[in-house]
Amino acid sequence: MPALVLLGAQWGDEGKGKATDLLGGSVDYVVRYQGGNNAGHTVVVGDQKYALHLLPSGILSPGCTPVIGNGVVVDPSVLLSELSGLNERGVDTSKLLISGNAHIITPYNVTVDKVTERFLGKRKIGTTGRGIGPTYADKINRVGIRVQDLYDESILTQKVEAALDVKNQVLTKLFNRRAIAVDQVVEELLDYAEKIKPYVADTVLILNQALDDDKVVLFEGGQGTLLDIDHGTYPFVTSSNPTAGGACTGAGVGPTKISRVIGILKAYTTRVGSGPFPTELFDEDGEALRRIGGERGVTTGRDRRCGWFDAVIARYATRVNGLTDFFLTKLDVLTGWEQIPVCVAYEIDGERVEELPYSQTDFHHAKPVYEYLPGWQEDITKAKTFADLPKNAQGYVKALEDMSGAPISAIGVGPGRDETIEINSFL
Numbered sequence: 457m458p459a460l461v462l463l464g465a466q467w468g469d470e471g472k473g474k475a476t477d478l479l480g481g482s483v484d485y486v487v488r489y490q491g492g493n494n495a496g497h498t499v500v501v502g503d504q505k506y507a508l509h510l511l512p513s514g515i516l517s518p519g520c521t522p523v524i525g526n527g528v529v530v531d532p533s534v535l536l537s538e539l540s541g542l543n544e545r546g547v548d549t550s551k552l553l554i555s556g557n558a559h560i561i562t563p564y565n566v567t568v569d570k571v572t573e574r575f576l577g578k579r580k581i582g583t584t585g586r587g588i589g590p591t592y593a594d595k596i597n598r599v600g601i602r603v604q605d606l607y608d609e610s611i612l613t614q615k616v617e618a619a620l621d622v623k624n625q626v627l628t629k630l631f632n633r634r635a636i637a638v639d640q641v642v643e644e645l646l647d648y649a650e651k652i653k654p655y656v657a658d659t660v661l662i663l664n665q666a667l668d669d670d671k672v673v674l675f676e677g678g679q680g681t682l683l684d685i686d687h688g689t690y691p692f693v694t695s696s697n698p699t700a701g702g703a704c705t706g707a708g709v710g711p712t713k714i715s716r717v718i719g720i721l722k723a724y725t726t727r728v729g730s731g732p733f734p735t736e737l738f739d740e741d742g743e744a745l746r747r748i749g750g751e752r753g754v755t756t757g758r759d760r761r762c763g764w765f766d767a768v769i770a771r772y773a774t775r776v777n778g779l780t781d782f783f784l785t786k787l788d789v790l791t792g793w794e795q796i797p798v799c800v801a802y803e804i805d806g807e808r809v810e811e812l813p814y815s816q817t818d819f820h821h822a823k824p825v826y827e828y829l830p831g832w833q834e835d836i837t838k839a840k841t842f843a844d845l846p847k848n849a850q851g852y853v854k855a856l857e858d859m860s861g862a863p864i865s866a867i868g869v870g871p872g873r874d875e876t877i878e879i880n881s882f883l
């Protein structure tokens with residue numbers, strides 16, 4: 457019953473695609489359990505680079521069945537264009553499975569996302585503008601459209617009517633926009649229905665049967681722990697649960713089935729969008745991290761905010777996810793610094809605080825308390841084992857492990873598939 461969860465331990469963009477892909481060859485199913493096309497995985501296979509937004513990265517491993525679980529929100533136009541893009545490059549996508557219970561990102565939800573952000577002005581969340589929040593809001597408000605609704609025109613029409621009832625009032629009276637016509641939406645959605653049909657399945661049943669048959673199932677989180685709607689830096693979060701519990705609800709497997717929870721941890725910290733970020737840098741070090749690390753969003757093309765490693769956040773991720781391991785990524789980006797600051801605690805209103813404060817106000821006031829670790833100058837991208845790393849790089853990894861509360865079982869030393877040091881096997 458090997459069920460692994462792989463998730464971001466910071467604010468997303470930790471390099472999960474690489475980690476998932478590393479396991480892809482030995483995994484039978486890769487399952488996305490939350491989020492939508494707000495995610496962005498970059499996977500490098502040989503000399504080919506793939507940017508995936510909605511599809512699970514297992515789609516690039518021929519033996520693996522990729523699954524979009526019930527907890528995901530699906531934009532059908534994005535799904536179809538991502539599939540055809542891969543097909544054009546010779547990738548077989550026919551094994552994809554999509555839960556009939558996954559919710560559809562409708563065109564009006566993309567509109568609502570954008571107009572709401574504009575309306576919020578300087579209080580905006582900095583969303584990806586992909587309709588994620590409004591689609592999850594509809595789901596919770598019980599006016600969402602599910603994949604299965606595409607196959608019953610009468611139900612679909614009633615549901616779109618119900619969803620647009622209030623939204624059109626808001627759009628026209630508050631946002632001064634034109635009302636959206638029910639027929640037009642229904643027509644567009646029905647147009648996608650047949651194209652998506654071959655993939656739609658009872659994924660909960662299939663995944664539980666696979667686990668009973670001792671297949672290896674990997675649950676792949678989008679975004680990251682600090683973007684979790686319950687455990688993140690609310691309200692500057694996404695609208696789903698990237699944390700480990702989300703794998704259970706978003707894929708329909710019980711917690712007793714999960715054997716390992718791996719947190720992907722970047723060797724420094726980045727964030728996109730608004731919200732607090734204690735170790736954020738506004739100087740040339742931040743600029744250097746952004747440049748060397750290629751810190752630009754796969755989905756939005758926005759520059760990422762960059763800062764030093766924050767051990768308080770890593771400890772928090774260990775706790776809320778029950779992490780069994782870390783996969784440390786992008787260690788090579790830190791090559792060349794004399795000393796590397798690491799945030800070990802915060803100072804909040806003159807007091808030293810070791811753990812993430814639950815109060816939003818306190819977190820906004822948190823100042824990093826740094827320890828300075830000696831850097832290394834040697835190229836580490838060819839390192840195959842931990843012993844190949846320079847002493848100071850080894851020391852940096854060990855220090856992060858001690859501060860973060862779970863063993864570091866793999867280290868990324870470059871973007872390529874083979875530029876990884878495996879310390880403990882994940883399987």
Ligand code: IMP
Nearest residue numbers: 468494495496582583584693694728729
């Ligand atoms: P939304 O998910 O589009 O609603 O955006 C909410 C917040 O999550 C914004 O700050 C986004 O920048 C952030 N976000 C969403 N998806 C990702 C991701 O894949 N990586 C990093 N940040 C993300």
